Amino acid sequence: MSAKRAFNFNAGPAALPLEVLQQAQAELLDYKGTGMSVMEISHRSKEFEAILQEAEADLRDLLQIPANYKVLFLQGGATLQFAMIPMNLRPAGGSADYIVTGAWGKKAFKEARLTGTARAAATTEADHFNRLPAQTELDLDPQAAYLHFTANETIHGVEFSAQPEPPAGVPLVCDVSSDFISRPLDVSPYGLLYAGAQKNAGPAGVVVTMIREDLLERVPENLPSLLNYKALAAEGSLLNTPPCWSIYIVGLVFKWVKGLGGLQAMEKRNRAKADRIYKAIDESGGFYRGHAAPEARSLMNVTFRLPSEELEAAFVAEAKKQAMIGVKGHRSVGGMRASIYNAVDLPAVEALVAFMKDFQSKNG
Numbered sequence: 634m635s636a637k638r639a640f641n642f643n644a645g646p647a648a649l650p651l652e653v654l655q656q657a658q659a660e661l662l663d664y665k666g667t668g669m670s671v672m673e674i675s676h677r678s679k680e681f682e683a684i685l686q687e688a689e690a691d692l693r694d695l696l697q698i699p700a701n702y703k704v705l706f707l708q709g710g711a712t713l714q715f716a717m718i719p720m721n722l723r724p725a726g727g728s729a730d731y732i733v734t735g736a737w738g739k740k741a742f743k744e745a746r747l748t749g750t751a752r753a754a755a756t757t758e759a760d761h762f763n764r765l766p767a768q769t770e771l772d773l774d775p776q777a778a779y780l781h782f783t784a785n786e787t788i789h790g791v792e793f794s795a796q797p798e799p800p801a802g803v804p805l806v807c808d809v810s811s812d813f814i815s816r817p818l819d820v821s822p823y824g825l826l827y828a829g830a831q832k833n834a835g836p837a838g839v840v841v842t843m844i845r846e847d848l849l850e851r852v853p854e855n856l857p858s859l860l861n862y863k864a865l866a867a868e869g870s871l872l873n874t875p876p877c878w879s880i881y882i883v884g885l886v887f888k889w890v891k892g893l894g895g896l897q898a899m900e901k902r903n904r905a906k907a908d909r910i911y912k913a914i915d916e917s918g919g920f921y922r923g924h925a926a927p928e929a930r931s932l933m934n935v936t937f938r939l940p941s942e943e944l945e946a947a948f949v950a951e952a953k954k955q956a957m958i959g960v961k962g963h964r965s966v967g968g969m970r971a972s973i974y975n976a977v978d979l980p981a982v983e984a985l986v987a988f989m990k991d992f993q994s995k996n997g
């Protein structure tokens with residue numbers, strides 16, 4: 634492929650592996666002899682059923698998902714999961730606990746309060762979401778319907794390295810949208826995990842939800858079918874027309890991750906990338922300042938500031954001239970954010986680090 638590709642540091646939708654795009658391109662006009670693209674075949678066809686089954690099997694293999702978990706490919710993004718989780722898992726009159734460590738956890742908490750009671754078991758907002766709470770800081774309700782947290786806060790760049798401990802019998806629920814399949818994850822401590830695909834796993838349009846089967850018994854009968862985990866699970870993600878193309882690409886990404894050696898290899902690669910940028914920040918003598926406390930640093934979204942907003946604007950503009958896209962931070966945090974998901978390779982990170990050093994030498 635001779636196309637000129639950008640160094641893509643977008644936060645999501647984000648970079649996809651070149652090999653996956655090339656395979657999709659090769660299969661675009663005639664998927665496996667059908668004479669149609671995956672966008673044109675029936676979701677009830679044997680070709681699409683195979684795509685769905687393989688995507689699930691490959692994910693089960695990558696994460697070693699226990700047999701008593703359902704894997705669902707849903708729509709509405711992670712944001713609809715914010716609403717569906719309390720609707721499905723919090724009984725009438727019950728309450729759910731939320732650990733709020735950034736913008737996404739805050740949104741999930743807000744959504745849960747629209748339909749019932751939710752408590753903040755902790756919030757680090759007073760510290761501008763630059764750190765994670767210790768287990769001892771958590772004010773946990775032993776009767777909570779579940780305990781929700783956000784594994785990686787995409788906007789603030791803080792990531793849990795170990796999951797918080799819920800009280801006995803309280804299911805742990807986690808938004809893994811921005812660190813999904815970036816490293817090994819033991820699914821067994823969780824009641825439910827969910828991930829919007831458009832960061833590490835594919836295009837927007839599909840969210841992967843993994844739910845322990847016993848929790849399906851909590852689902853109220855009167856929920857609309859498309860919001861009802863039990864109904865969705867019973868139909869194997871085919872309750873209505875699913876986002877076929879997005880599922881197809883996600884399936885190709887799962888195979889790509891497996892081909893690279895699985896999640897341990899992915900973690901090694903992701904750590905090497907993140908280390909390079911954090912080292913550049915730490916060795917800049919204060920020119921670059923990381924937003925996250927060192928022990929909370931995300932492997933996926935590196936957030937940092939420069940000495941002034943003028944320099945930050947110049948950094949973004951200069952980076953763009955060198956085909957580095959997406960380095961501007963979210964407006965709520967300011968500064969820079971480099972999202973270095975699975976498909977961002979080491980040469981892209983090395984190009985960014987070289988650029989950071991060069992920019993500092995000219996402007997420091």
Ligand SMILES: Cc1ncc(COP(=O)(O)O)c(C=O)c1O
Pocket residue numbers: 644645709710711712713737783785786787788808809810811829
């Ligand atoms: C951690 C996290 N949760 C939830 C969302 C919302 O995802 P969606 O836009 O798919 O609803 C995002 C999107 O960036 C995210 O990063």
